Amino acid sequence: MEIILSAAIGILSASGIWLVLRPRSFQVVIGLCLLSYAVNLFIFSMGRLTPGAPPIMPKGGFVDPTRYADPLPQALVLTAIVISFATTALFLVVMIASRGMTGTDHVDGKERSQ
Amino acid sequence: MINEHLIIAPILIPFVTGALMLLYDDRQRGAKFWLSTISAASQLLIAVELVVRAKTGGDISDAEGISFYLLGDWAAPYGIVLVLDRLAAMMLVLTALLAIPSLVYAHAGWNRQGSHYFSMFQFLLMGLNGAFLTGDIFNLFVFFEILLAASYGLLLHGSGQLRVRAGMHYIAINLAASLLFLIGVSLIYGVTGTLNMAHLANLIASVAPEDRPLLHAGVAILSVAFLVKAGSWPLSFWLPTAYMAAAAPVGAMFAIMTKVGVYAILRLSMLLFGETGGPSTSFGASVLILLGMATILFGLLGLLSSQSLGRMAAHSVLISSGTVLGITGFALAGGGPAMLSGALYYLIGSVLATSALFLLIEPMNREDGGIAAMLALTADAYGLDDTDLDEVPDTALAMPAMTVLGICFALCVLMLAGLPPLPGFVGKVAIVQALIAQTALPAGLAWSFIGLLILSGLATLIGMARIGIQTFWANDATLPRVLALEVAPVIALLVVLALTSLKAEAMLRYTSGTARALHDTAAYAYGVFATPRAADRPKEDEGSEP
Numbered sequence: 001m002e003i004i005l006s007a008a009i010g011i012l013s014a015s016g017i018w019l020v021l022r023p024r025s026f027q028v029v030i031g032l033c034l035l036s037y038a039v040n041l042f043i044f045s046m047g048r049l050t051p052g053a054p055p056i057m058p059k060g061g062f063v064d065p066t067r068y069a070d071p072l073p074q075a076l077v078l079t080a081i082v083i084s085f086a087t088t089a090l091f092l093v094v095m096i097a098s099r100g101m102t103g104t105d106h107v108d109g110k111e112r113s114q
Numbered sequence: 115m116i117n118e119h120l121i122i123a124p125i126l127i128p129f130v131t132g133a134l135m136l137l138y139d140d141r142q143r144g145a146k147f148w149l150s151t152i153s154a155a156s157q158l159l160i161a162v163e164l165v166v167r168a169k170t171g172g173d174i175s176d177a178e179g180i181s182f183y184l185l186g187d188w189a190a191p192y193g194i195v196l197v198l199d200r201l202a203a204m205m206l207v208l209t210a211l212l213a214i215p216s217l218v219y220a221h222a223g224w225n226r227q228g229s230h231y232f233s234m235f236q237f238l239l240m241g242l243n244g245a246f247l248t249g250d251i252f253n254l255f256v257f258f259e260i261l262l263a264a265s266y267g268l269l270l271h272g273s274g275q276l277r278v279r280a281g282m283h284y285i286a287i288n289l290a291a292s293l294l295f296l297i298g299v300s301l302i303y304g305v306t307g308t309l310n311m312a313h314l315a316n317l318i319a320s321v322a323p324e325d326r327p328l329l330h331a332g333v334a335i336l337s338v339a340f341l342v343k344a345g346s347w348p349l350s351f352w353l354p355t356a357y358m359a360a361a362a363p364v365g366a367m368f369a370i371m372t373k374v375g376v377y378a379i380l381r382l383s384m385l386l387f388g389e390t391g392g393p394s395t396s397f398g399a400s401v402l403i404l405l406g407m408a409t410i411l412f413g414l415l416g417l418l419s420s421q422s423l424g425r426m427a428a429h430s431v432l433i434s435s436g437t438v439l440g441i442t443g444f445a446l447a448g449g450g451p452a453m454l455s456g457a458l459y460y461l462i463g464s465v466l467a468t469s470a471l472f473l474l475i476e477p478m479n480r481e482d483g484g485i486a487a488m489l490a491l492t493a494d495a496y497g498l499d500d501t502d503l504d505e506v507p508d509t510a511l512a513m514p515a516m517t518v519l520g521i522c523f524a525l526c527v528l529m530l531a532g533l534p535p536l537p538g539f540v541g542k543v544a545i546v547q548a549l550i551a552q553t554a555l556p557a558g559l560a561w562s563f564i565g566l567l568i569l570s571g572l573a574t575l576i577g578m579a580r581i582g583i584q585t586f587w588a589n590d591a592t593l594p595r596v597l598a599l600e601v602a603p604v605i606a607l608l609v610v611l612a613l614t615s616l617k618a619e620a621m622l623r624y625t626s627g628t629a630r631a632l633h634d635t636a637a638y639a640y641g642v643f644a645t646p647r648a649a650d651r652p653k654e655d656e657g658s659e660p
Contacts, residue, residue, distance in 0.1 A: 020290065025282065032289050039293045039300075046304035072309075073300065076252060080296055083259045087292070090266055091285045097270075098278045107286070109279040 005045055012038035023112075025095045025105050029088065036084040040077050047073030120167075121183040121198050123160050124206055124243035127153050132236030146232040147221045153236060154217055157243070158210035161203065168203040169624065179627075180637050182249070182645040190642040191313045197249035199638065200628040201458075205246040205377055208462060211610060212370055212469050213239055215603030219473050220363040222599035227272040227361065234271070238264035238367065245374050249642065251299050251309045251336075254378065258295065258343075262288050265371060268364045269356060280352075280359035287352045291342040298336025305329040315385045315639040319392030330397055333386065337398065340382075343375030344435050347408035354416060357431060357472075358424035365427070365472035369465050372435045376461070380442050384632040385639070387446060399447035403559060406440020409433075410566045414573035423478065423581050427471045430530050433570045434464035440563055441545060448554035451629035456544025458625040463537030463614055467529035470607040474523055477596045478585050519596065520586045522604050527578040529611060532571040537614045542567060544622065 012034050019031025047070030055071035057063045095105075102109040131153035135146050168179050183196040213235075220231060241261025248254050266288075270281045303309055305325045306317050321329055338349070345353045353372070357365055379402070387397045413432030420426045441449075441457035525536065532538040545567065549560045614621060631637065 020286075028286055032286070032293075035290070035293050039296045042297060043300040046300040073303065076300070076303075079252070079256065083256070084289070084292070087259070087263060087266075087285070087289055090263065091282075091289060094266075094270065094278060094282050094285055097273075098282050101275045101278055107282065109275065 001049055001051065005041065005049065009038045009041050009045070012041070023106055023108075025098065025107050028107060029092060029095060032084075032091070033088060036080075036088070040080055040084075043073050043077050043080060045073075047071075118181075118183070120160060120163065121181060121196050121247065122185075124157055124164075124210075125196075125240055125247065127157055127160070128236040128239040128243065132233045132240065135233045135236065136230065140229045143221075143226070147217065150232040150236055151214065151217050154210055154213040154239070157239065158207070158214065161206035161210050164198055165200075165203040165207055165624075168198060168200045169627070179631065180641050182642050184645060184647060187648050189647055190645065191308055191310045194253045195249040195310065195312070195642055195645075196247045197312070197638065197642070198247060200624065200631055201377070201381065202246045204458070204462070204624070204628060205373070206243055208373075208465060209239065209242045209246070209370055212367055212465070212607075215473065215606050216363040216366045216469070218606075219366065219600055219603045220361075222597045224272065224361045224363050228270075230267070231271055234264045234267040235367070237261075238268060240264075242370065242374060246377065249311050251302065251311060251314075251382075253309075255292070255295050255299060258374070259292060261371070261374070262292070265368070268367070269360050271364060272361045277359045280356045283352050284356040287342060291339045294335050294342075295339035298332050298334075298339060301328060301332025301335065305332065310642065311382065311385055312639045312642040315390065315635055318386050318394055319390060321392075321394075323393070326393065330394065333382070334398065336382070337379055340375045340378045341405065341439075343372065344379065344439060345372045345375070345409070345432050346405045346436070346439060347412045350409065350412065350432055353432065354420075354425050354428035357428035358422070362473055362476040365424075365475075366469040369431060369469040369472060372431055373438075373461060373465055376435050376438050376442070379439065380632070383442060383446050385635050388633060388635050389448075390635055390639070396447050399443045402443030402446060403440050403555075403563070404443075406436045406438075406443055407563055407566055409436030409439060410570050412436075414566075414570045417577045418573050420577065423471075423475045423585075426577055426581060427468060427475060430464075430471070430574060431468050433530075433574070434461065434468065437464075437545070437567060437570075444549065444552065444555065444560070444563070445629070445633070449552040450548065450554075451626060451633050453545050453548030453552065454629035454632065455622060455626035456541050456548055458628055459537060459544060459614075459618075459622055460541025462621070462625075463529055463541055463611060466607055466611050466614070467526050467536075467538070470522065470604050470611070471526045471530070473600070473604045473607070474519060474526065477600050478519055478523065516586060518601055518605075520582070522601075522608055523578075523582055523586070525608050525611070527575065527582065530571075530578070531575040532568075533575070535615055536611060537618065538571075540615065540618045540622070542571070 016031045016035030016038060019027045019034065022028065022031070050069045053067060053069040055069045055074055057068055098109060099105050104111055106112070131149055135149055138146055167181065170179070180197060180199040183198070184190070185194045185196065187193075217235065220235075224231070238261055241257050241264060244257035245254060245261060248257055266281065266285050269284055270277055299309065302314070305321060305328050306314055308314055308317065342349045357368055360368055383398065383402070387394050387399075389395060391397065410433050413429045413436055416429040416432065417426050420429060438457050438461050441453050445451070445454040529536040529538040532542040546564050549564055552560060
């Protein structure tokens with residue numbers, strides 16, 4: 001499982017970085033999305049991978065913390081997802097405004113040849 | 115009771131005000147303006163009160179000066195804490211001081227150029243105040259995102275091709291930086307199992323040797339995110355264009371945005387890699403020094419080569435954050451609190467001066483016809499309806515506005531170039547003195563930093579004087595009309611600068627206390643855990659019970 005997860009994070013971030021460095025604004029948006037998926041998975045994995053363990057402990061009595069998953073990274077991921085979703089949506093709006101104003105989807109607002 | 119909850123007020127006040135103003139129609143600008151000014155003024159009052167509270171701690175050895183606020187009454191490492199110390203209180207005052215002039219200036223015309231200006235402004239203040247107060251790294255991320263989201267909106271305020279293009283670059287860079295921020299935070303959590311800064315400071319010396327490189331990598335990735343915000347050299351190419359494109363009052367507020375990055379680096383590096391850092395002590399110090407020097411160099415070259423005042427002002431922002439970054443590096447390497455104290459004093463002065471400069475740019479470059487022509491032009495170009503133009507306040511100054519603008523400009527230049535009697539000089543002298551006296555680092559490094567510092571002052575003087583001569587002496591065009599509302603904020607900022615200079619001794623005493631507190635991390639690192647929860651505290655008002 002470690003190998004699959006790390007490969008997924010690696011491939012997602014590699015493709016994300018490649019796309020972020022491209023000159024078209026749509027590619028940049030997709031690249032940022034992929035990067036944020038990679039980061040979310042990464043945060044998740046920082047709570048250690050524990051298959052089949054619940055993150056919430058029962059009330060009262062003695063609990064053995066080793067039998068439970070770390071709930072904190074899961075909470076962090078939720079926050080990170082919401083924030084990156086919102087900012088990406090904002091970025092899309094700006095991108096469309098730029099496309100409308102300049103007539104091109106180049107990130108600099110003009111084609112390089114011009 | 116109210117007294118202890120005062121710490122959270124700088125976050126709640128702008129939040130409530132901003133949300134409340136969303137309910138108002140956008141045409142009720144007068145009401146919105148007064149609401150936001152009242153909010154900013156009360157933030158200033160509270161911030162001053164908090165400074166007094168942070169100061170009364172006096173001696174650093176007792177934790178009196180630092181107050182902690184447990185959010186939701188959760189005990190320290192589990193819940194989020196707000197921490198008020200001298201540095202945080204100082205930054206709160208600075209934020210509120212910049213906010214009021216910027217709001218007044220915006221009232222003169224800029225707030226008409228788009229919607230929800232005042233709400234976004236309040237959310238920006240909320241993010242700034244929160245970032246200064248929080249004692250939790252992930253909470254710091256959240257407040258960074260709040261201030262960034264507000265700043266995206268403010269940067270785009272007024273629209274236009276230049277702003278949208280600069281805004282797009284700015285958003286893309288900051289989104290990428292936020293992802294790095296998250297990676298850094300989660301690496302730190304993965305190694306230490308905590309996100310509380312004070313708890314981290316306790317744990318750092320006892321991290322297992324095999325985990326330490328991972329922790330260092332996490333902190334380094336985290337600092338890349340801060341360095342992007344601080345405008346450190348290889349990560350700062352977006353900054354001049356973005357700051358130049360921003361509307362004048364927004365640019366004035368952005369002057370403190372780079373300092374949030376500097377603040378975060380200063381806070382975390384002193385806390386984690388100060389003298390109590392164990393094997394990690396002084397981690398990254400030399401990198402910070404070199405980056406600071408490279409940033410100053412980049413800023414001064416950019417300043418000399420720019421043709422417009424907006425770009426120059428943006429480069430002087432770079433110089434000031436480079437200076438503080440470099441000094442942070444020196445302090446981290448064991449240079450002692452004296453230079454940090456000078457740098458903090460310099461930071462206050464330079465933020466005020468760059469803010470005033472951003473407010474000056476637009477009236478100075480207004481060729482003729484005054485604000486009405488400017489508004490008509492923008493409204494025309496960006497397809498806004500022109501009904502608003504009739505509302506332009508008719509309070510144009512009859513007096514020779516150019517003289518006033520010229521004097522204000524000269525004062526800003528004096529400050530940024532570091533000439534007496536303004537705080538730039540005092541701050542730089544304090545830095546240079548401490549750098550000469552320090553023995554922890556090779557003298558060559560310190561001397562080259564001193565050289566760059568003085569050279570940056572010279573470059574500022576040359577570049578700004580050139581623009582000043584072009585605008586004020588060699589300009590035969592019709593004198594611009596300037597509104598009283600636009601000159602007053604600049605004058606107010608300069609009066610604050612003059613006060614900073616007059617009260618230099620008291621302020622330096624405050625900043626040196628701050629610097630000593632930053633070096634002696636024990637009060638911060640252990641104070642949180644000594645803070646009792648409200649639920650555990652003995653009830654005072656139920657005294658009748660034996």
